[in-house]
Amino acid sequence: MSIAETGEFGLIARIVARLDSGQGALLGPGDDAAVVAAPDGRMVASTDMLVEGRHFRRDWSGAADVGHRAAAANLADIVAMGAQPTALLVGLCVPTDLDVSWAEELAGGLSAEAGLVGASVVGGDMSASATLTVAVTALGDLRGAAPVLRSGAQPGDVVALAGRTGHAAAGYAVLSRGFRTPKAFVEAYRRPQVPYAAGTAAARLGATAMIDVSDGLLQDLGHVATASVVGIDVRREAFTVPEQMRDAASALGVDPYVWVLTGGDDHALVATFPPSVTLPENWRIIGAVHEGTGVTVDRREWQGGMGWDHFR
Amino acid sequence: MSIAETGEFGLIARIVARLDSGQGALLGPGDDAAVVAAPDGRMVASTDMLVEGRHFRRDWSGAADVGHRAAAANLADIVAMGAQPTALLVGLCVPTDLDVSWAEELAGGLSAEAGLVGASVVGGDMSASATLTVAVTALGDLRGAAPVLRSGAQPGDVVALAGRTGHAAAGYAVLSRGFRTPKAFVEAYRRPQVPYAAGTAAARLGATAMIDVSDGLLQDLGHVATASVVGIDVRREAFTVPEQMRDAASALGVDPYVWVLTGGDDHALVATFPPSVTLPENWRIIGAVHEGTGVTVDRREWQGGMGWDHFR
Numbered sequence: 136m137s138i139a140e141t142g143e144f145g146l147i148a149r150i151v152a153r154l155d156s157g158q159g160a161l162l163g164p165g166d167d168a169a170v171v172a173a174p175d176g177r178m179v180a181s182t183d184m185l186v187e188g189r190h191f192r193r194d195w196s197g198a199a200d201v202g203h204r205a206a207a208a209n210l211a212d213i214v215a216m217g218a219q220p221t222a223l224l225v226g227l228c229v230p231t232d233l234d235v236s237w238a239e240e241l242a243g244g245l246s247a248e249a250g251l252v253g254a255s256v257v258g259g260d261m262s263a264s265a266t267l268t269v270a271v272t273a274l275g276d277l278r279g280a281a282p283v284l285r286s287g288a289q290p291g292d293v294v295a296l297a298g299r300t301g302h303a304a305a306g307y308a309v310l311s312r313g314f315r316t317p318k319a320f321v322e323a324y325r326r327p328q329v330p331y332a333a334g335t336a337a338a339r340l341g342a343t344a345m346i347d348v349s350d351g352l353l354q355d356l357g358h359v360a361t362a363s364v365v366g367i368d369v370r371r372e373a374f375t376v377p378e379q380m381r382d383a384a385s386a387l388g389v390d391p392y393v394w395v396l397t398g399g400d401d402h403a404l405v406a407t408f409p410p411s412v413t414l415p416e417n418w419r420i421i422g423a424v425h426e427g428t429g430v431t432v433d434r435r436e437w438q439g440g441m442g443w444d445h446f447r
Numbered sequence: 448m449s450i451a452e453t454g455e456f457g458l459i460a461r462i463v464a465r466l467d468s469g470q471g472a473l474l475g476p477g478d479d480a481a482v483v484a485a486p487d488g489r490m491v492a493s494t495d496m497l498v499e500g501r502h503f504r505r506d507w508s509g510a511a512d513v514g515h516r517a518a519a520a521n522l523a524d525i526v527a528m529g530a531q532p533t534a535l536l537v538g539l540c541v542p543t544d545l546d547v548s549w550a551e552e553l554a555g556g557l558s559a560e561a562g563l564v565g566a567s568v569v570g571g572d573m574s575a576s577a578t579l580t581v582a583v584t585a586l587g588d589l590r591g592a593a594p595v596l597r598s599g600a601q602p603g604d605v606v607a608l609a610g611r612t613g614h615a616a617a618g619y620a621v622l623s624r625g626f627r628t629p630k631a632f633v634e635a636y637r638r639p640q641v642p643y644a645a646g647t648a649a650a651r652l653g654a655t656a657m658i659d660v661s662d663g664l665l666q667d668l669g670h671v672a673t674a675s676v677v678g679i680d681v682r683r684e685a686f687t688v689p690e691q692m693r694d695a696a697s698a699l700g701v702d703p704y705v706w707v708l709t710g711g712d713d714h715a716l717v718a719t720f721p722p723s724v725t726l727p728e729n730w731r732i733i734g735a736v737h738e739g740t741g742v743t744v745d746r747r748e749w750q751g752g753m754g755w756d757h758f759r
Contacts, residue, residue, distance in 0.1 A: 161489055162594060165674070167527040167658055168493035168587070170594050173485035177473055180569065181480035182536040182584055186576045215479040224494040226538070226582040257492065260582075264498045270538040270572075270582035272494055275480070282474060282482050346479055362477070 138238065139231040143261060149235060150259075153242040157255030159221030159276070169257035171222040171274055179275040179282065181212035183349075187267035195310050198237040200325040202244020204400075205269045207327045210252055211347040211402035213275035214331050217283040217338025220254040224272040228264035241269065252331050280338045288344040288363035288407040294422035295414055297333035297404045299323070300352050301391065304398020305380050308387055317379050329402045333417055337406045340414065345406035351397040353437055356405060356422075356430045363407075366427030368434055369396070373421040396432065397440055450550065451543040455573060461547060462571075465554040469567030471533030471588070481569035483534045483586055491587040491594065493524035495661075499579035507622050510549040512637040514556020516712075517581045519639045522564055523659040523714035525587035526643050529595040529650025532566040536584040540576035553581065564643050592650045600656040600675035600719040606734035607726055609645035609716045611635070612664050613703065616710020617692050620699055629691050641714045645729055649718045652726065657718035663709040665749055668717060668734075668742045675719075678739030680746055681708070685733040708744065709752055 138146050151164045162170035171178075185191055185205045196204070206223060213220040225245060229238060242256070249255050254273075305317075306324025315321060329347075337345055344363055346355045353369070360367045376384075376391045384391035407424055408414065431437070450458050463476045474482035483490075497503055497517045508516070518535060525532040537557060541550060554568070561567050566585075617629075618636025627633060641659075649657055656675055658667045665681070672679045688696075688703045696703035719736055720726065743749070 162596070166594075166596050166598075167524040168491045168530070168585075168594075170528070170589070171490045171492055173488055173490040176485055176488060178483045178485040178490045178586065179480045180483055180534065180536055180584070180586060182538050182570060182582070183572045184538045184540060184574050184582065186540055186574050189574055189576065212479040216482070218480070222492065224492055224584055226494050226496045226584075228496060228498055228578070228580060258494060260495045262496050262498050262501060264501065264578050264580065266540070266576050266578035266580070268540060268576065268578070268580055268582075270494070270496065270580075272492070272536055272538075272584040273480075274490065274492060274586075277482070282478075282480075284474070285478050 136235045137232050138229055138235055141235055146235060146238060147261060149239055150242040153239050154246045154256045155250055157222065157249065157253055160255050160257045164258050169222065171257055173276060175277045175279060177277055179213055179216050179218040179277060180272065181209055182270065182272040183209045183212065185269045196325045198240035199244035201269065202241040203248045203326040205271045206245045206248035207329050207402055208349060209271040209273035210254065210331065211329045213273045214334025215345050215347040215404055217280050217335055217345065218275035218277045219335055220252045220273055220275040222254055222257040222274045223249050225256055225259035226270035227259060227261045228266065228268040230265060230267060231263050283338050283342050283345040285344055285346055285359045285362035288359055288365050288424045290365055290424055290426045291410055292343055292407040292424040293410050293420050294367055294369065294405065294407050294424060295418040296421045297418050298330040299401050300348055300403050301380060301394035301398045303327060303400035304394040305383055308389065309383060312387060317383055319379060320383060324400065327400060327402045330404055330417060333404050336415065337404065340408060340412055342406040342408055345404060348399065348401060348403040348405055350399045352405060353396050353430050360428060360430055366425045366429055367422060368425060368431045369422035371433050373419065393439060448547045449544050450541055450547055453547055458547060458550060459573060461551055462554040465551050466558045466568045467562055469534065469565055472567050472569045476570050483569055485588060487589045487591060489589055491525055491528050491530040491589060492584065493521055494582065494584040495521045495524065497581045508637045510552035511556035513581065514553040515560040515638040517583045518557045518560035519641050519714055520661060521583045521585035522643065523641045525585045526646025527657050527659040527716055529592050529647055529657065530587035530589045531647055532564045532585055532587045534566055534569040534586045535561050537568055537571040538582035539571065539573045540578065540580040542577060542579060543575050595650050595654050595657040597656050597658055597671045597674035600671055600677050600736045602677055602736055602738045603722055604655055604719040604736040605722055605732050606679055606681065606717065606719050606736060607730040608733045609730050610642040611713050612660055612715050613692060613706035613710045615639060615712035616706040617695055620701065621695060624699060629695055631691060632695065636712065639712060639714045642716055642729060645716050648727065649716065652720060652724055654718040654720055657716060660713060660715040660717055662711045664717060665708050665742050672740060672742055678737045678741055679734060680737060680743045681734035683745050685731065705751060
């Protein structure tokens, strides 16, 4: 059945039926606005869009995958502030000939990903459009902690990474060449595995700066370096390229470190910590902060792109 | 200069320069997420999209107009809960050949409209897209009051309206026929005049239900009737059609009451109140709540459409 047949309100009813309710949702979908608990007295909020043809392709990702990814991209921004995600709002622009099941499965993916952190979809909006677009806003609670900004890195701090980089880029690369394997990378591209718990843990450990790696590690560290007015050096040897990734890169004739250092969409977290902090196992030291500007790899300028620009 | 020339980050910098800061913005644009004050401990949140060709046309509205309208549509949802708007987040999908000035003027319009209620744009996202789309999320504070839902209308309540209906529909109608006048209606379509203060006032006066008129008065009252499990009757004589609207309708060969009763986009507020409440002048009684279901006009079924469905 197409969306033109169900109409706006029929579609909304079908989508709402796919959503789970989270404990932060004091009032869920169905009114002019939702009401979300903000026990801290401050609310962390971020918005991020996925546009068909730019951020996803329907022949590469299922609707549930797109839902998972759209939610993950936004939830990662919340945890990168050291906050606990509580709610999502979803704007959905769809072609009128889209099958209703696609929108329902998208909602299921969004709701399931939000459920991983105890959050839920509390509201949204829907419109017809020639371009399938998913606009998500995520809200989160700081639980009494100070937000971890991009601007707090200090010379002498260590730079540490939680989660993976390069996996989604490898998946994107193989899909771009018409392959469907290695499955691990294709799956990583379809549904990022965000180290959600590492974000609030980093805040408690005293992270001085944090960002989620959405556009590429070097580019996102560049935002930290600029905001903190410091230089950051990344050590290439801190990254072990998995054999499967090495093989895939070799088959495609590319340097796997380009994926690892500049690939986006895995939504790892990268943070800076005072050198005295003992980091738990899921935070791996990959570099250091020094006086200066910019991001280097093994103290040299990186030859090649830094990451993704959505307009170039 | 086109957006392809400035790039994503260049454009973001230009847009942020157009934004004013509100007092609820504890941390504005530039980090992974914004931080907004939520002194009430609850946050009201709503999202709404404008899609080019569906919700606006660039030859009918300037960029600043679109910004005003996008903000107004979302802020109206917040005040329709009886809450005070505090912040907007804006997702912007733009064709790469769009002139940068369009995006800058849009940001100016969004910021200026938010400023009318002391709110500000605290964050956003940007992507290239074939379809120009503005996705706005609005946040608001309840200031200790209970949210005014759609579901609280009681038989015996009066139905009252704050703000205008039919003006934007008249503007849309004349623009659709290739006219640019009457200017008052064209301007009403371009920039709705939302009775913001009436929303929180209604909550304090004890409104039992409230909704903003975005899709058409009868249709939006239908949502209240359904949610409250009541019937609502609207009195046609409660509406005085301005002479200029009567003339425009006559020139176009339409019934002006179709505009007034089913036209959207003015973002008036309609609420139900116990009959004992003395309403201030800006709330005009237009009907009554009774036991039953559905919405009638002068106790009869309305002949014609109820309002707007975004997929039909």
